[in-house]
Amino acid sequence: MTTRKTSEEPSNMDDNPAPQDPTAPLAQEQKLLEPYARFRSAPLNALQELGQHIWGEGWRSYSHIIGQEIFYPGFSEEMKGMVMRQEALRRQMGVLANKRVEAELYEGLLGPIGVEGEAPEFREKRERRRREIEGQLREVSEEWLDGMICKMDSRYFIRGAYYAATQLLTRAYHQGIHISTEEVRHLRGVAEEAARKKQSLVFLPCHRSHVDYVSLQLICYRLGMALPTVVAGDNLNFPLVGSFLQHAGAMWIRRSFGEDQLYPTLLQSYIDTLLQNGHNVECFIEGGRSRTGKLLQPKFGILRFFLESVLSGKVEDAIICPVSTQYDKVIEVDSYVSELLGTPKPKEDLVSFLSASNVLSLKLGRVDVRFHEPWSLRGFIDEQMGRMERQSVQADVMAGEGLRRKLLQTLGYQVLADINKASVVMPTALIGTVLLTLRGRGVGKSELVRRVDWLCDRVRAQGGRVAHFAGLSTETVVDRALEVLGPKLVGRVSGLPEETFYAEDRFQMSFYRNAAIHLFVSESLICAALYTRVKTGGEANDQRLSYTELSYYVSFLSQLFRAEFIFSTQPLDENLQGALRGLERDQVISCTHSTSSPDSAMEAVELHPHQRASGREDFDFYCFLIWPFIDACWLGLVSCFLLTPPPRHQSQTGDTEAIWLDYHTLQSRAQLLGKTLYHQGDLSYFEAVNKEALKNAFQRSEDAGVILVSRSKDSKAPPRVRLDQEYLPRRDGEGNLTAEGKLWELCERVSLGRREGKGRRDGGTVKRRVLGLVELVGRELWEGEAAVGEGQGSVRRTRRRRGIEPPKALL
Known part of the structure; x- marks a missing residue:
């Protein structure tokens, strides 16, 4: 925790846009923003600071920035003019106008069809109509564009906005925004070179809070860099707030385009204009905010526009900059928990936006922003195309839409991998991870500090980074983190010989644990696979797992969790071997090889003797990380039994394939089933019932x-939704569900890696209890939601079962 010396505030920070001390340590960290003076306690100082922003003293003037000129009168009108002159937009309006004229012609609205219709007066009428429609489309485009584009027209406005945003943010996050001096110095160099070439920086941050885009804007302003245009969903474009954000750099886009053929072209033309003129851009690759604390799977919609700009040749290049933003405590976590437990997401409005003021007086710790090494989008495209050529990728992939789809997928996952590499693990994440990976009810202060130190070592061994605190002991950092988390998340028992802590709200605490879980996914999967044998007990030889069985079960779990985690781009076997070596080096497992050479083929894996002697402390740590997600997968599969038609429905229709249920209602009932299983002891982790985990399982x-x-x-x-006929469970002579068939076998395969719990070994009793509860929960679902007929729309019948069949030895 204290291996690197840091500086809380570099010299001359008030007058220079970036630290200028060339002797500063390369790993130096700085607190970029200090709280302003408060009017109540120091009115003169507060007025002085406000005046410095109004009159633009020193760096506050924001007059000499790195990048293209912004915040000048007429900026937005100039941008609108350039967008409307884009050839692709003009061509699309012409195409749509011609289509409409043809439709009206065949409807008989523009004269006769045929030889008579070719008379000059009819051709003139059609041309007038075409021009009229084009004019209407232009008016619509201009109206949409005015509501879409950012309006950086006033430098006075952005000075005031910076002052107000800093006031609010530094009151909520009292320890400020922290950045790496080395990263910022390098980023400024890249920005200067990009500005010289008139190229854009495309910032791609992770998205955990509304504070994400505020913090990056404040950093760019403070460092004298051109503010990026922030791509934002129009759900935030509500009265007053929407206009404020638009003038501070937000561009509004629809959440979905539907079948609109003009809007996507308009958006592409705006993106082209921004990149052609070297304006910086920011967008969130995950789409919405992560409610679980870990990275979401990439959303390719907006990325497609950036990729198309370069692939089409309209833009020579753009510089991609992945960004990681981490928090001691996230403002919105309470609302995230409510949403994950099934409460509908409230509509964004002014009241909900201003309700954030309730937390401004709280001490939420600090924000850490880290920048990955920026890289060229053109260079990435060329590298990927060269790689596909060397690998002799099929011709249909190398051409047209296939190439774009392959590049887009690779780009999305590359950015997410870079965000994970750049991220730091915050003290609250360390505390949350330790408290949620202990077997006991609580932990003493000394043991908590010891485990935090151990976890810091594990993070660094995995190539991760821990947030730096200048000269502070681990115990002091732990105390600060406990204060930030507060008694609602971490309970403490006083009056004992040693102060003892426990996770008060495990569900909410999992948000902070998930911020570090990406570092240990491979190791956790291996330990879960080995646990399938360890939990059977017996002698050490009885708990040994062959490498073949281990590899199959790790592959099986990896397939289940491909929507949960961002996996390494390395081949599975290569990644597995590397993780096994690391676990063996840390004395978590022992590997048996075919010969005495460690380079020979691996035959089997077992617990290391050190783990047996220490009560499996480190082995359990990895299992505890992954068990909640295995529980969620198991719950998702058990919930599929809810789709089994009751006997009377089968007898009434005579055709089980004709019965479909509302998908959203099924997910809601699955949550109810999960909550019941948890409180009755058949589900170990309450977080397994969260909406996102169940959605991924379905x-x-x-x-x-x-x-x-x-x-x-x-x-x-x-x-x-309905069950595939192949997975439809059978009923016994009394009409009860039976624990057999392909669906139950799949549940059992997943259950092999689950944590031992109440009645986990009582076999038939568990089956009867769980399936009986399924019948009870599903009764209302079928009574209120059953519908006959396949309904409208297309049915996806994907059968990608690769990786879902484990070896027979594991059955």
């Missing part, structure tokens, strides 16, 4: 062909 079931989903073209019509 998506995996859909991909594997376990369930079929019918989706309508009408976005307002809910999707409908």
Whole structure:
């Protein structure tokens, strides 16, 4: 925790946009923003600081920035003019106008069709109509564009906005925004070179809070760099706040385009204009905010526009800059928990936005922003195309839409991998991870400090980084983190010989644990696979797992969790071997090889003797990390039994394939089933019932062909779902569900890696109890939601079962 010396505030920070001390340590960290003086306690100082921003003294003037000129009168009008002159937009308006004229011609609205219709007066009428429609499309485009583009027209405005945002942010995050001096110095160099070439910096941050875009804007302003145009969903464009954000750099886009053929072209033209003129851009690759604390899978919608700008040749190059933003405590976590437990997400409005003021007086710790090494988008494209050529990728992939899709996928996952590499693990994440990976009810202060030190070593061994605190002991950092988390998250028992702590709200605490979980996914999967044998007990030889069985089960779990985690781009076997070597080096496991040479083929894996002697402390740590997600997968598969038609429905229709249910209602009932299983002791982790984990579990079931989903073209019509006939469970003579068939076998395979708990070994009793509860929860689902007929829309029948069948030895 204290291996590197840091500086809380570099010299001359008030007058220079960046630290200028060339002798400063390369790993130096700085607190970029200090709280302003408060009017109540120091009115003269507060007025002085406000005046410095109004009159633009020193760096506050924001007059000499690195990048293209912004915040001048007429900026937005100039941008609108350039967008409307884009050839692609003008061509698309012409195409749409011609289509409409043809439609009206065949409707008989523009004269006769045929030889008579070729008379000059009819051709003139059609041309006038075409020009009229083009004019209407232009008016619509200009109206949409005015609501879309950022309006950086006033330097006075941005000075005031910076002052106000800093006031609010530094009151909530009392320890300020921290950055790496080395990273910032390098970023400024890259920005200067990009400005010289008139190229854009495309910032791609992770997204955990609304504070994300505020903090990056403040950093760019403070460092004298051109503020990026922030791509934002129009759900935030509500009265007063929407206009404020738009003038501070936000551009509003629709959350979905539907079948609109003009809007995507308008958006592409705006992106082209920004990149052609070297304006910086910021967008969130995950789409929405992560409610779970870990990175979400990439959303390719907006990335597609940036990639198209370069692939089409309209833009020579752009510089990609992945950004990681980490928090001691996230303002919105309380609302995230409510949403994950099934409460509908509230609509964004002024009241909910201003409600954030309730937390401004709290001490939420600090914000750490880290920048990955920026890289060329053109260079990335050339490298990937060269790699595909060397690998003799099929011709249909190398051409047209196939190439774009392959490049887009690789780009998305590359950015997320870089964000993970750049991120730091905050003290609150360390505390949360330790408290949620202990077997006991609580932990003493000395043991908590010891485990935090151990975890810091593990993070660094995995290539991760821990947030730096200048000269502070681990105990002091732990105390600060406990204060930030507060008694609602971490309980403490006083009056004992040693102060003892425990996780008060495990569900909310999991958000902070998940910020570090990406570093240990491979190791956790290996330990979960080995646990399938360890939990059976017996002698050491009885708990040994062959490498073949281990590899199959790790592959099986990896397939289940492909929507949960960002995996390494290395081949599975290569990644597995590396993780095994690391676990063996740390004395967590022992590996048996075919010969005495460590380079020979691996035959088996077992617990290291050191783990047996120490009560499996480190081995359990990795298992505890992954068990909640295994529980969620198991719950998702058990919930598929809810789709089994009751006997009377089968007898009424005579055709089980004709019965479809509302997909959203199924997910809601699955949560209810999970909560009941948790409180009755058949589910170990309450966080397994969270909406995102269940959604991923159902998506995996859909991909594997376990369930079929019918989706309508009408976005307002809910999707409908049913079990594939192949996975439909059977009933016994009394009409009860039986624990047999392909669906139950799949549940059992997942359950092999689950944590031992109440009644986990009582076999038939568990089966009867769980399936009986499924019948009880599913009764209302079927009574209120059953519908006959396949409904409208297409049914996905993907059968990607590769990786879902484990070896027979594991059955």
